[in-house]
Structure formats: C-alpha cells, structure tokens
Amino acid sequence: MVTNREIKNELYEQVSRIAKASASPKRLELLGLLCQAPKTVEMLSQEASISVKLASSHLQDLKAARLVESERHGKNMIYKLASPSVANFLVTLRELAQERLTELQEAVRQLGESAHEWTGTTRDELLQQAGSGDVVVIDVRPANEFESAHIPYARSMPLSDLKARLKELPKGKKIVAYCRGPFCLMSDDAVRLLRKSGYDAVLLRDGIVEWNRRAG
Amino acid sequence: MVTNREIKNELYEQVSRIAKASASPKRLELLGLLCQAPKTVEMLSQEASISVKLASSHLQDLKAARLVESERHGKNMIYKLASPSVANFLVTLRELAQERLTELQEAVRQLGESAHEWTGTTRDELLQQAGSGDVVVIDVRPANEFESAHIPYARSMPLSDLKARLKELPKGKKIVAYCRGPFCLMSDDAVRLLRKSGYDAVLLRDGIVEWNRRAG
DNA sequence: GAAACATTCTAGCGAATGTTAGAATATCAT
DNA sequence: ATGATATTCTAACATTCGCTAGAATGTTTC
Numbered sequence: 009m010v011t012n013r014e015i016k017n018e019l020y021e022q023v024s025r026i027a028k029a030s031a032s033p034k035r036l037e038l039l040g041l042l043c044q045a046p047k048t049v050e051m052l053s054q055e056a057s058i059s060v061k062l063a064s065s066h067l068q069d070l071k072a073a074r075l076v077e078s079e080r081h082g083k084n085m086i087y088k089l090a091s092p093s094v095a096n097f098l099v100t101l102r103e104l105a106q107e108r109l110t111e112l113q114e115a116v117r118q119l120g121e122s123a124h125e126w127t128g129t130t131r132d133e134l135l136q137q138a139g140s141g142d143v144v145v146i147d148v149r150p151a152n153e154f155e156s157a158h159i160p161y162a163r164s165m166p167l168s169d170l171k172a173r174l175k176e177l178p179k180g181k182k183i184v185a186y187c188r189g190p191f192c193l194m195s196d197d198a199v200r201l202l203r204k205s206g207y208d209a210v211l212l213r214d215g216i217v218e219w220n221r222r223a224g
Numbered sequence: 225m226v227t228n229r230e231i232k233n234e235l236y237e238q239v240s241r242i243a244k245a246s247a248s249p250k251r252l253e254l255l256g257l258l259c260q261a262p263k264t265v266e267m268l269s270q271e272a273s274i275s276v277k278l279a280s281s282h283l284q285d286l287k288a289a290r291l292v293e294s295e296r297h298g299k300n301m302i303y304k305l306a307s308p309s310v311a312n313f314l315v316t317l318r319e320l321a322q323e324r325l326t327e328l329q330e331a332v333r334q335l336g337e338s339a340h341e342w343t344g345t346t347r348d349e350l351l352q353q354a355g356s357g358d359v360v361v362i363d364v365r366p367a368n369e370f371e372s373a374h375i376p377y378a379r380s381m382p383l384s385d386l387k388a389r390l391k392e393l394p395k396g397k398k399i400v401a402y403c404r405g406p407f408c409l410m411s412d413d414a415v416r417l418l419r420k421s422g423y424d425a426v427l428l429r430d431g432i433v434e435w436n437r438r439a440g
Numbered sequence: 441g442a443a444a445c446a447t448t449c450t451a452g453c454g455a456a457t458g459t460t461a462g463a464a465t466a467t468c469a470t
Numbered sequence: 471a472t473g474a475t476a477t478t479c480t481a482a483c484a485t486t487c488g489c490t491a492g493a494a495t496g497t498t499t500c
Contacts, residue, residue, distance in 0.1 A: 012409045012413075013273055015331070015335070015409065016253070016407060016408075016409070017249065018331055019328065019331060019332075019407045020249035020250070020252050020253050020407065021249045022321055022325050022327055022328040022331065023249070023252055023317060023318055023321040023328070024246075024247055024248055024249045024252055025321070025325065026317060026320055026321045026324065026325070027243055027246040027247040027248075027252070027317060028247040030240075030243040030246075030247075031240055031243040031244040031246075031247040032240055032243075032487085032488075033233065033236035033237045033239070033240045034236070034488085036236050036239055036240055036243070037232070037236050048446085048447095049446075049447060049448095050446075050447090057229055058489090059489085059490080060446080060447075061447085061448085061489090061490075061491080062488080062489060062490080064446095064447060064448060064449095065448085065449095065488085065489085066488090068448080073324070073325075074324040074325055074326075075324065080447095080496085080497085082446095082497065082498070083444095083445060083446050083447085083496090083497055083498060084445095084446065084447085084497095085446075085447060085448090090324060091323065091324065093319075093320050093323050093324070094320065094324075096316070096320075097316055097317065097320045100312070100313055100316045101239060101242060101243060101313065102239055103309075104242055104309050104310065104312075104313045105238055105239040105241070105242045107307065107309050108242065108289070108290040108291065108306060108307065108309075108310075109238050109241065109242070109289075109290055110290075111238055112235065112238040112239070115231070115234055115235055115238065116235075119231070191232060191235045191236065192232075193228045193231065193232070197228075244457095248457090248458080250458090264476085264477095265476075265477060265478095266476075266477090274459095275459085275460080276476080276477075277459090277460075277461080277477085277478085278458080278459065278460080280476095280477060280478060280479095281458085281459085281478085281479095282458090284478080285457095296466085296467085296477095298467065298468070298476095299466085299467050299468060299474095299475060299476050299477085300467095300475095300476065300477085301476075301477060301478090
C-alpha cells in the first residue's frame with residue numbers, strides 16, 4: 009500500500025528536480041542564453057565563459073531535467089529550450105530574486121547609475137515611436153538571435169559590428185539599444201560607444217522574453 | 225576595475241540563491257505550507273513529517289534566501305512567507321515541473337484516476353453556483369488556514385472534524401471539497417469519506433493560491 | 441580508412457548539502 | 471530563581487555537486 013506521505017514525497021521530489029537544475033549560476037546563464045536562440049555547446053561555453061566540457065556537463069543536467077533538448081547537426085550538437093514555459097519560469101525566478109534580495113537590487117542599481125536607461129514613456133509609446141520612425145530601436149545581439157526573435161521595428165546591429173556601421177544611424181534621432189535582458193551588458197557597451205560618438209542613445213533593460221511577457 | 229564577466233557572475237550568483245533554496249523537496253513542502261498561513265516550527269515539522277530540528281534548519285535556509293520571515297510570539301517562532309511573489313513563484317515552478325516531467329504527470333494522473341475531480345464547468349460557473357447555493361464548497365484545511373484566506377462562499381470544515389460534522393451537509397446538493405493545492409491529499413480523503421456516506425462529493429485540485437492566480 | 445573536430449564519458453578532488461544527535465539559548469509559568 | 475517548553479547552534483557523517491583533466495565516441499573531410 010502506498011501512503012499519502014510517500015505520494016507527497018514523490019511529488020515534491022519531482023518538482024525539486026527542476027529547482028535543482030536551476031540552482032547553479034552557470035546553468036542559469038546557459039538557460040538565459042538559450043532563451044535567445046538555439047546554440048551549439050561551443051557557442052554556449054564561450055558566451056558563459058566556461059570550458060566546453062563544463063558547459064556540456066551542465067547542459068546534460070538541464071536536459072535530464074527536461075528544460076532543454078538537443079539535436080545533432082553534423083558535427084555540432086544544437087541545444088535549445090524545451091518549451092517557452094522555461095523562459096517564462098526563468099524570468100519569474102529573476103524577478104523574484106530582484107524583489108527579495110537586496111544584494112541583487114544593489115548590484116542592479118549600480119548598473120543603472122552608470123547607464124542611460126530608457127525611461128519616461130511606456131512600452132506602447134516606444135512601440136509607436138519606433139513604428140513612426142521617431143526613435144530607432146537597435147538590437148545589438150548577434151544576428152542569429154535577432155533572426156530567432158526580436159522586438160517589432162528593431163534593426164539588427166550586433167555590438168561587434170557597431171563601430172564599423174555607426175554611419176548607418178541618424179544623428180538627429182534617439183537611439184534605443186537592447187540586448188539579451190537585464191543581466192546582459194551588451195546594450196550598456198553599445199550605448200557607451202554611441203554616446204562617445206555623439207549619438208543620443210539610451211538602453212532598454214528588457215530582452216525579448218521580458219518584452220513579450222509585458223504584452224500581457 | 226570590475227569586468228562585465230565579474231558583474232554577470234555576481235548577478236547569476238544572487239539569482240541562484242533563490243533557486244538553491246527551492247532545490248530541496250522538504251523546503252518546497254514547507255514553502256507550500258506557508259502559502260496557506262503563517263505557522264510555528266512545530267506545526268510545519270509535523271505537517272511535513274520531519275523532525276523539528278530539521279524543519280528549523282530548512283526554515284533558516286529559506287530565511288537566508290529571504291523567501292520567508294520569522295517573528296517570535298511568546299515561546300513560539302512564527303514563520304511566514306516573505307511576499308505573495310514567493311507563492312506565485314512556487315506555483316510557476318510546480319506548473320513547469322508538471323508540464324516538463326512525464327514522471328510527475330504520471331504520478332498526478334494516477335491520483336486523478338482514483339479521485340472524483342470537479343470537472344465540466346468553469347471557475348466562474350462554480351463561483352456562481354456556490355453563491356446561489358446550488359453547490360456547497362467546503363474547505364477541509366485546518367481552521368486557521370481557512371481564516372487566513374479561502375475561496376469565496378466556502379465553508380470551513382476541517383478534515384479532522386468532517387466525520388463528526390457530516391450531518392451539517394445537505395445530501396441533495398453537490399459538495400465540492402478543496403484543500404492546500406494539487407499536492408495536498410486532504411480533499412481526496414474528504415471526498416472518499418463523503419462518498420462512502422452517500423454524498424455527491426467531488427474535489428477541486430486548486431488551492432487558494434492557484435485559485436487566485438486564475439482570476440487573472 | 442585516417443585525420444580533424446565537436447562533444448560526451450570517466451575518474452578524481454575539494455567544497456557544499458542533508459540529516460541526525462547533543463548542547464545551548466530564549467521565553468513562559470510557577 | 472527553577473523547571474518546562476520551543477527553537478536554534480554546533481559537531482559529525484555520508485552524500486552530492488562543481489569543476490578539471492584524460493580517454494572515448496560519433497561525424498565530417500580528405
């Protein structure tokens with residue numbers, strides 16, 4: 009006979025598998041990267057600044073928890089998020105951490121101090137201004153992530169190309185740069201470069217997942 | 225000088241604190257209990273079937289992650305959820321686990337097989353029928369949890385008192401029993417008892433947190 | 441089939457975690 | 471103050487985890 013206690017233990021055991029898989033900074037970072045687009049082990053390891061071996065090991069943990077899936081493409085293994093719910097969970101987790109942990113609030117506040125963040129208008133107003141061409145929204149992530157999904161009206165202008173392609177941007181208009189999300193600092197770097205070159209640039213902390221969530 | 229990499233490491237380190245605190249079945253169960261109402265260490269340890277010492281230790285881990293708060297009331301330490309966002313996160317985590325883990329789906333499916341679950345009508349229809357008195361919604365959790373928060377029109381009828389108070393319930397009407405949520409089996413026990421006594425009883429898997437979430 | 445490449449598997453180490461039991465602390469009732 | 475009660479602190483142990491390095495696997499290219 010199976011007792012209620014044994015059933016409960018099994019249920020919570022299963023839920024904890026997801027939480028355990030999320031309980032490592034590097035695995036969280038890998039999940040965050042996979043929210044942008046499918047990637048190979050090597051891409052992931054480089055972007056998370058860890059060895060390929062360690063990345064592979066973490067990815068297999070995530071796979072065992074069914075948070076990601078993998079598929080062979082020739083020599084490469086392509087990892088991708090198992091479901092959009094995983095991205096949603098990840099944002100919920102990040103937002104809870106930001107609400108509860110003063111240490112995290114402080115770190116994020118310091119980021120905001122040095123950066124010029126886009127403020128004062130709502131999401132819908134930004135969308136409208138981007139549509140009419142009053143502001144130029146640039147996506148500074150690598151091109152393949154832009155292709156995977158991007159904010160409406162945004163132009164792909166990867167950070168690595170930005171310096172060479174500065175002349176494509178109009179000096180008179182406000183430039184809004186965004187990247188992978190609040191913990192990605194590519195838009196910070198982009199705005200710094202743009203302002204040094206005389207542009208009226210600000211950054212948007214949201215990534216594509218956060219942006220879509222606010223659509224409600 | 226602080227590099228981007230160091231900043232990112234710190235940010236993800238902080239987020240992982242929340243996930244680590246959630247990465248134990250027993251801590252998840254304790255959080256689930258605290259979603260119902262504030263409780264003493266002893267109550268929590270009994271309901272989670274662990275020793276007081278172990279409960280205390282887990283609760284302090286949760287406190288260090290700022291997910292719960294404690295306050296002394298005379299001899300007792302009362303623990304409570306630090307914020308409603310924690311309950312919301314917990315439900316998101318449970319739902320993700322249920323979506324992704326076939327092992328969990330299977331376990332929940334087996335529960336559903338033996339139980340008589342409330343089906344066929346929407347949340348709003350149940351609410352209306354409960355309001356008009358066509359169905360009787362009973363809350364079988366301990367009374368203090370009912371007092372902390374409950375579904376509209378529900379009557380408190382703790383599982384421990386149910387047998388003695390059966391005569392209070394009308395035989396002609398449908399009885400809908402609910403408890404702490406999908407992983408709490410008190411409503412299963414209640415419905416079994418009621419049906420054996422000739423009542424037309426079904427159970428609602430939602431607890432108060434899930435119910436309020438669906439309000440949108 | 442051999443060489444090159446991308447990834448995974450295996451083994452090992454130090455650090456962190458879950459659990460238990462005994463000592464210590466804080467509060468209440470007398 | 472004293473004893474009873476509730477909780478936390480400390481120490482100890484086995485287990486698991488994060489990371490590294492070397493061997494092994496599967497795929498492409500020649």
